Every structure is written in C-alpha cells, then in structure tokens.
Amino acid sequence: xxxxxxxxxxxxxxxxxxxxxxxxxxxxxxxxxxxxxxxxxxxxxxxxxxxxxxxxxxxxxxxxxxxxxxxxxxxxxxxxxxxxxxxxxxxxxxxxxxxxxxxxxxxxxxxxxxxxxxxxxxxxxxxxxxxxxxxxxxxxxxxxxxxxxxxxxxxxxxxxxxxxxxxxxxxxxxxxxxxxxxxxxxxxxxxxxxxxxxxxxxxxxxxxxxxxxxxxxxxxxxxxxxxxxxxxxxxxxxxxxxxxxxxxxxxxxxxxxxxxxxxxxxxxxxxxxxxxxxxxxxxxxxxxxxxxxxxxxxxxxxxxxxxxxxxxxxxxxxxxxxxxxxxxxxxxxxxxxxxxxxxxxxxxxxxxxxxxxxxxxxxxxxxxxxxxxxxxx
Numbered sequence: 001x002x003x004x005x006x007x008x009x010x011x012x013x014x015x016x017x018x019x020x021x022x023x024x025x026x027x028x029x030x031x032x033x034x035x036x037x038x039x040x041x042x043x044x045x046x047x048x049x050x051x052x053x054x055x056x057x058x059x060x061x062x063x064x065x066x067x068x069x070x071x072x073x074x075x076x077x078x079x080x081x082x083x084x085x086x087x088x089x090x091x092x093x094x095x096x097x098x099x100x101x102x103x104x105x106x107x108x109x110x111x112x113x114x115x116x117x118x119x120x121x122x123x124x125x126x127x128x129x130x131x132x133x134x135x136x137x138x139x140x141x142x143x144x145x146x147x148x149x150x151x152x153x154x155x156x157x158x159x160x161x162x163x164x165x166x167x168x169x170x171x172x173x174x175x176x177x178x179x180x181x182x183x184x185x186x187x188x189x190x191x192x193x194x195x196x197x198x199x200x201x202x203x204x205x206x207x208x209x210x211x212x213x214x215x216x217x218x219x220x221x222x223x224x225x226x227x228x229x230x231x232x233x234x235x236x237x238x239x240x241x242x243x244x245x246x247x248x249x250x251x252x253x254x255x256x257x258x259x260x261x262x263x264x265x266x267x268x269x270x271x272x273x274x275x276x277x278x279x280x281x282x283x284x285x286x287x288x289x290x291x292x293x294x295x296x297x298x299x300x301x302x303x304x305x306x307x308x309x310x311x312x313x314x315x316x317x318x319x320x321x322x323x324x325x326x327x328x329x330x331x332x333x334x335x336x337x338x339x340x341x342x343x344x345x346x347x348x349x350x351x352x353x354x355x356x357x358x359x360x361x362x363x364x365x366x367x368x369x370x371x372x373x374x375x376x377x
Contacts, residue, residue: 093369147163200212220260286340
C-alpha cells in the first residue's frame with residue numbers, strides 16, 4: 001500500500017484514478033481547487049467532485065499555494081501531478097495563467113521536495129501529446145520528418161495538410177514515438193513540456209523516481225460537459241444533446257488519438273506501482289487515429305439524435321493536423337495495451353451523457369472570444 005497524493009485529483013482522470021487506487025488499498029489524498037471552469041460555480045454538485053467521496057481524503061487548495069501544498073505532501077509516498085490548466089485554445093490568450101499554474105505549480109512542488117522533509121519516493125507527471133506539435137510523418141524523399149506549424153495563409157486557402165522543405169510528395173502520418181522531435185504549437189504544449197522536463201531533471205537529483213506520461217486525448221463518462229475548453233467529444237456530445245449544429249473545423253479530416261479514460265487510468269497505475277516505470281517517459285493512447293468528421297457522426301449515431309454537421313473550413317491557430325501515439329515502449333516495458341476501442345468507448349460515453357443531460361457550456365462564447373483575439377479564422 002502506498003500513500004498517494006493526486007494534485008488536481010477531483011478532475012476527470014484524477015477522480016477515477018483516486019477511486020481505483022482506493023480499491024487497490026492505497027491511501028489516497030486529493031488536492032484540488034475545484035475550478036469553476038471544470039466543476040461549475042457550485043462544485044459540491046459537480047459529478048467529478050462527488051465521485052471521490054468515500055475512502056479518499058480531500059483537501060481543497062491550489063497547487064500554487066505553498067502552505068497548502070506543503071500540508072498535502074506530508075507523509076506521502078507517491079505524487080501524481082495532474083493539477084494544470086488544460087485548454088489548448090484558451091492557453092493562447094491566457095498565457096500568464098497557464099504558465100503560472102502549470103509551470104509555477106510544478107516548480108513549487110519540486111522546490112518543496114528539494115527543501116523540506118518528506119517521504120516521497122516517486123512523482124508521476126501528466127505530460128501531453130501536445131508537446132509533439134505536428135508529430136511524426138514519413139516522406140518518400142527524406143524518410144521520417146517532423147513538420148513545423150502550418151501556415152495560416154495556406155489554411156485560409158483551404159490547404160490544411162502539413163508540408164516539409166524538400167518534400168514534393170504528400171507526407172504520410174506515422175505513429176509518434178517518444179524519441180520524436182518536441183516542438184509544441186501552443187502555450188499549453190509549451191507548459192506541459194516544461195512540467196515534464198522539470199520533473200525528469202530535478203527528481204533524480206533528489207533520489208526520487210520520476211515518471212512522465214504523454215497522454216493523448218482522454219475521453220469517457222464523467223468528462224465535464226460544461227467546460228467549453230475540454231475535449232471535442234464532450235463538446236460535440238453537449239451540442240448534439242442540445243440539438244445544435246456541429247461546426248467541424250478545417251475539412252473534417254484532421255485526426256487525433258482518442259484514449260478511453262479507464263485505459264489512461266490503468267496506464268497511470270502502472271506508473272505508480274511498476275518498478276520498470278521509474279525514470280521513464282511513456283506515450284498513453286489508443287495507438288489509432290480517428291478523424292473529427294468520424295467523431296461527430298459516431299457520437300450522433302450513439303446518441304440517436306440527428307443534427308447538422310457542417311464542415312466549415314474554420315481553423316484555430318495552434319491546432320495540429322494529425323497525431324497518434326506509438327505504444328511500443330509502454331507495451332514492452334510496462335505491459336500496457338488499451339482495452340477499449342473507439343466505438344466501445346463512445347458508446348459508454350454517450351450512455352452516460354444521455355443520462356446526465358446537456359449542460360450550458362458557453363461554447364459559442366468561447367469561440368467568439370477566440371475570433372476576437374484573431375486565433376479562430
């Protein structure tokens with residue numbers, strides 16, 4: 001049995017992890033500030049918050065609060081560091097906030113581990129696929145290449161595919177492995193990379209084993225339907241249940257790796273419990289890509305609601321075209337393989353969302369805000 005602190009542990013992944021660790025006889029402490037953007041203005045009614053009741057010690061507090069974080073660290077064996085701001089688009093104009101929470105909170109955590117007495121032996125940090133930017137592609141002329149960010153001028157003309165200098169033939173997207181080039185295209189991605197680097201650099205010097213998980217797009221029951229900056233599956237779910245049309249950006253063929261939340265939780269538990277995870281950096285995903293148009297149609301099918309699906313050609317500055325994970329490393333070293341297919345996971349998400357009902361997410365307002373700042377074209 002370990003004593004495990006989960007920062008941000010009342011959130012989507014953290015709350016499910018807390019309960020599963022509890023059931024595995026770990027003693028779990030959750031530190032969470034119950035941010036209204038995630039938990040609404042009445043967090044006591046939040047499903048995420050309520051889900052961790054029973055057998056889990058809860059502390060309300062912010063990861064940037066030195067005294068509160070120090071209190072939470074007392075007598076812990078393992079820290080799972082989930083606390084972070086997570087909106088890719090929002091990060092492009094709330095820059096100070098994202099850097100303060102994501103980078104500053106991680107720096108404070110490590111500062112306390114370096115300068116106070118504690119029992120922590122392992123730190124698991126939530127990194128992100130966002131650190132890869134466009135990820136890995138294959139070129140007929142050059143082999144493996146890592147394209148830079150796409151040109152707004154090209155995308156304005158409806159040309160959404162990535163390009164690489166010296167490559168005349170179209171590039172083919174490949175599974176992005178952990179040795180791929182790191183070049184994030186958003187402030188969020190920059191902060192996640194910094195979090196990862198801080199943990200992987202500082203912890204070994206302190207005699208603490210670090211583990212970093214680069215999560216792909218995690219989805220499933222319990223994901224906030226009211227947060228307009230969360231993943232597209234919950235956003236689209238909410239729009240469909242509200243009988244509103246779906247605006248699919250670009251040409252709808254941009255793709256992502258969607259990993260079911262229970263698979264992400266199981267991978268994280270391996271990071272806590274497995275000796276082989278120590279000092280490792282691992283992708284966590286499904287290893288499959290699904291385009292956004294397919295996402296919208298699959299959700300509508302499982303919800304049983306027909307709404308207009310409009311491919312608009314709009315695009316967001318900082319979005320990537322394609323990205324999916326290579327899982328060879330995590331499978332070989334930790335024995336992890338995802339259990340849930342996209343179809344099975346979406347069916348479970350839709351059944352939960354139908355029972356929960358639609359929520360007022362402010363999604364349209366968030367898009368208007370991005371347009372006003374020139375980040376949505």
